[in-house]
Amino acid sequence: MTGSGHAIVIGGSVAGMCAAQALRGRFDRVTILEQDRLPQGAEGRRGTPQAWHNHFLLDVGREAAETLFPGFTDLLLARGGARLDPGYDAAACFATGWMPRARTSTSTLFASRPMLEATMRQLLLREPGVTFREGVRVVGLLSDGAGAQTSVTGVSYLESGSPAGGELRADLVVDAAGRGSQGGNWMRQLGYEVDELTLDAKVSYSSRWYQLPDEPISWWKWMMVLPDSDPRAAQSHQYLCIVFPIEGNRIIAMMASWGLPMPSDAESFERLARQTRSKEFGRVLDAAQPLSGVHQTRSTRNIWRRFDRLPSPPRGFVAVGDAVGAFNPIYGQGMSSAAVSGLILHRLAERIDPVAAEFPAEFFAEQARFLKRPWTLAITRDRGYAHARGTAAIIDGPHKTLLRRINWPAFQFFAEAVWQDSAVDLHFNRLINVRESLPGFLTNPRVLGGLGLYGAKKLLRLTRVPPTVPAELPPPETDFSAMRGLVVSSRTGVLR
Secondary structure, three states: OOOOOEEEEEOOOHHHHHHHHHHEOOEOEEEEEEOOOOOOOOOOOOOOHHHHOOOEEEHHHHHHHHHHOOOHHHHHHHOOOEEEOOOOOEEEEEOOEEOOEOOOOOOEEEOOHHHHHHHHHHHHOOOOOEEEEEOEEEEEEEEEOOHHHOEEEEEEEEEOOOOOEEEEEOOEEEEOOOOOOOHHHHHHHOOOOOEEEEEEOOEEEEEEEEEOOOOOOOOOOEEEEOOOOOOOOOHHHHOEEEEEEEOOOEEEEEEEEEOOOOOOOHHHHHHHHOOOOOHHHHHHHHHOEEOOOOEEEOOOOEEEEEHHHOOOOOEOEEEOHHHOEEOOHHHOOHHHHHHHHHHHHHHHHHHOOOOOOOHHHHHHHHHHHHHHHHHHHHHHHHOOOOOOEOOOOOOOOHHHHHHHHHHHHHHHHHHHHOOOEHHHHHHHHHHHOOOOOHHHHHHOHHHHHHHHHHHHHHHOOOOOOOOOEOOOOOOOOOEOHHHHHHHHOOOOOEOO
């Protein structure tokens, strides 16, 4: 399709840039209105407080970003990013200890948030048609008509350093303003009521940046230590501990918890890091040089604004990224979901004129079908905590306590069963990459059969899955890829 007209994107972060790229060619001009002054390189900024914490792209997100921005993966790797196999390159300590190491069929793309954004921004601006206007805060929508005939025709804004506001007209407005989006309020002003689903498990986490020594500190490239699933365990044993690699031979070390206080100063961070489930976490910090103070966040509430439930949304307006579905960022689904939403926008705009009356409803419906997957994964785990509150919370009681107790062990059970059954391996990889839903995974007859058979063999001690290594010991380097490969290379039958 040949483009014409003007599109406005509110917000210049990952979701906004993916949306702008998606609309390139469908409009003569795409203008990104960004409240911040953007850095020249890979630097943090006020509008992305999460920039100091861990970020990565799942395979599904990397593929979407690569489709929108050809060359994105190679450019990010050239700048120091890392594409790693979570089974082979990571040391993962689950409920009963360190999982065995083996190659898998999936990967995860790591870099700092500032580097990810800088790389995407460079690719976005290499061709004409998309421009940034910095220091601009959108304060409202312009519209014509009423009721089912309402059309969004632009935005009103305030510009940094100027007391006077302004208006900017457009044929399509895309809200990519993140968690702080006013999209729901703007819809209310136009006569629409957007349902909002919420769940807040009081997750908070603290991160600190470090420089690694020139010599490798271990065989692994990143590390994850899951919390002790027993609520009676020592407080520091209930921390999720992660070490993520970023460019420049640096790491981000993070500790997180559900409802527990987290350190906000360097002294407390370093002390508590050496009291966690695994000594490996503290050992790494002993070998590294701190580069920053401690960055803490409590902005982790799950929010899903259900624009898809509007019977007749206004023409000329859509929303993407955290402006629609903001998930607990501890699960690392946000940037991948934003990239996939951008790809959905791109593909739909090739079939339907983005300024057509039916476009918003079609887009919101298709986006919702995807967002249900990360939403379900996030709230299933967060719902199990007694202090979890929100419209998606479940009633306190024994079943809630049970959900908390089985969540992490169930995750380990699935991860072990992939060694035994090819269908479990295939669909579990699809699940963690949000290519299929948790209900779909748990109701798939072939998956249920594989899980049941593995459970029976485990009970009878007949499995060939290598045992876990206790958390207090170093993560084992032994490569079991050949054993796991018997399942991975054959998508039929059960390993015998």
